[in-house]
Amino acid sequence: MGNLFKSLVLGFIAGAIAYLVVHEAVSLWLLNNGYTTRVPWSTEPSLITGSPQIVVDAAWGGLWGAIFGLILGAVPRGSMTLRGAILGLIGTAVIGTLVALPLIRGEQPFATVDVNALWPVLVLGTVFGAATAWIYGFLTSGCRLP
Numbered sequence: 001m002g003n004l005f006k007s008l009v010l011g012f013i014a015g016a017i018a019y020l021v022v023h024e025a026v027s028l029w030l031l032n033n034g035y036t037t038r039v040p041w042s043t044e045p046s047l048i049t050g051s052p053q054i055v056v057d058a059a060w061g062g063l064w065g066a067i068f069g070l071i072l073g074a075v076p077r078g079s080m081t082l083r084g085a086i087l088g089l090i091g092t093a094v095i096g097t098l099v100a101l102p103l104i105r106g107e108q109p110f111a112t113v114d115v116n117a118l119w120p121v122l123v124l125g126t127v128f129g130a131a132t133a134w135i136y137g138f139l140t141s142g143c144r145l146p
Helices: 003-032 053-072 080-104 115-140
Strands: none
Touching: 003 053, 003 115, 053 080, 053 115, 080 115
16 A cells, blocks of 8 residues: 555545544534534534435545645644644635635625634634544554553
8 A cells, every 4th residue: 555545645634533533522522512513423414415414524624634634744744733733723724614615605705704613613623633633643653662
């Protein structure tokens, strides 16, 4: 398996796991404390695909993880948690939520920036990125703690 393909596959796996476990656990905490109305692990049909929302969300987590794998490289070095947190904040939270998602919906990027709704998204992106990079580092190091 080539390094590029390996990075993509392991990144996808890391992103899907991080989404299903860490992102959704933090989402539950945010919901239970009144900071968001987003329901974690939702099995409601996705508006776009009709598949359960958690399946669609895990796939998006995997895609972001694959991108992280490309950025971090086949043999990542350094603080994976910190690097992932930065990637998660910039990539998934800012680019994904404030640019890509509005464009998919046919809206203007950065058009509706409500601070009360934005900070939970920034937190979720950061913890997702940190967890994804940490899991990716674990998988690429032969399952040794990174």
